[in-house]
Amino acid sequence: MNRTLIEREEAYRALAALWDGGRFPHALLIEGAPGSGKRTLAHEAAAMLLCRSSGGSQEIPCGVCPSCRKMEKRLHPDLTVVGPEPKKQTIGVDAVRAVRENAWIAPHEADRRVFLIPEAQNLTAAAQNALLKLIEEPPEAAYFLFTVPSPSALLETVCSRATHLPLREMASPRRLAVLRQLRPGEDPALLERLAEGFPTVGQALASLEDPAAQRLEADAAALLDYTLHCERYALMKVLAGYERDREGLSRLLASFRARSAAALAKGELSALQCGVIVDIIEEAQFRVSQNVGVPLLSAVAAARLVQSASR
Known part of the structure; x- marks a missing residue:
């Protein structure tokens, strides 16, 4: 487990349970207040999906395979991070269209492609609507990770198509x-x-x-x-x-x-x-x-x- 997730053992266990149960969702919505560790957990989820370890008794992500080492450096070719364009605060339809096109391209090195949209509340309503069909019927190898402060920040139609993983406030x-x-x-x-x-x-x-x-x-x-x-x-x-x-x-x-x-x-x-x-x-x-x-x-x-x- 990523050492920075020590304070989020409960959330990590939920993430690991999805993986171990063979039911990792194609669309995962990680919810939490600013500074709660949403993005760290999202990168851990991406590392799980892209890890090349054979599993067995070894923890996933293993942290030692070439894929995990590239993930640690944020250099994996099968991870796409989607954010606002320079000098803009929102993520528009053009960015989502690029995601839709790339989602159908075969992975470069791993068995999957992962699209991470941190602070997904920055998606415009039009961009969210453009995502609906993709996350409802995704390509087999494509996975989508979103982080938001609250599910209310997104359209209900988007939220209903994703599995929710909340990060609860610590005492x-x-x-x-x-x-x-x-x-x-x-x-x-x-x-x-x-x-x-x-x-x-x-x-x-x-x-x-x-x-x-x-x-x-x-x-x-x-x-x-x-x-x-x-x-x-x-x-x-x-x-x-x-x-x-x-x-x-x-x-x-x-x-x-x-x-x-x-x-x-x-x-x-x-x-x-x-x-x-x-x-x-x-x-x-x-x-x-x-x-x-x-x-x-x-x-x-x-x-x-x-x-x-x-x-």
Whole structure:
């Protein structure tokens, strides 16, 4: 198993079960929050499909055959990664047409061809519709791997034609254990703060080199503190600071949610308080996605959070 998948043993076992059972799907949809390890797991799935080991008692992917070595370097000729064109944020119909044409070409070296579409939510609606026939009746040797933050990011018609593999959120103690394993020389207090402040290991690691993420982590900690001390206007001020950064606000709310769960585990919040706070956060996240004005959102959320702390 890829060592970076240690923190995702459950998901890897599900992947291995599909392989061992001889029922690996032609279309696999890997779901998870940013930094949850979706792309790493997708590459592991691709390595399984392209490994040239005969199997038996040997683990698949074996990691030593020529195919696995090429996969490790991201140089395998039978792996195609599909992404947006330069200077574009979406994946259009032309890219999907190229996939359709190449899917019917025989593999170069392996027994299969794998098409990986990371962040598949970037597919336009037209591109997704163009994919339908291909993933519904794929060539025998063609396999399609998608990663998305949520299945709702794709058309239902696409989702219904794929097997889903969700990456569930880890509890903060587990995130901390993984961070300690991946960064053994890092300040233990810093790793503890990151484990509590970010919902995924990937986001926590990225924050080590990202001043904006460090500010976000500090703001999430402040939101929890202000909530516990019923400081309504301080809550509003922090939230309103993201008025021109809706993506940042969404990440802030996710980090606040992670900190609330950690506070529950440490006995700083009751189960009732935590449940109410999480409900408020999730509603605010939905409002952000609906483009509700941040000042209004901040005022409503702050009032409800202060009320929740009194329960």
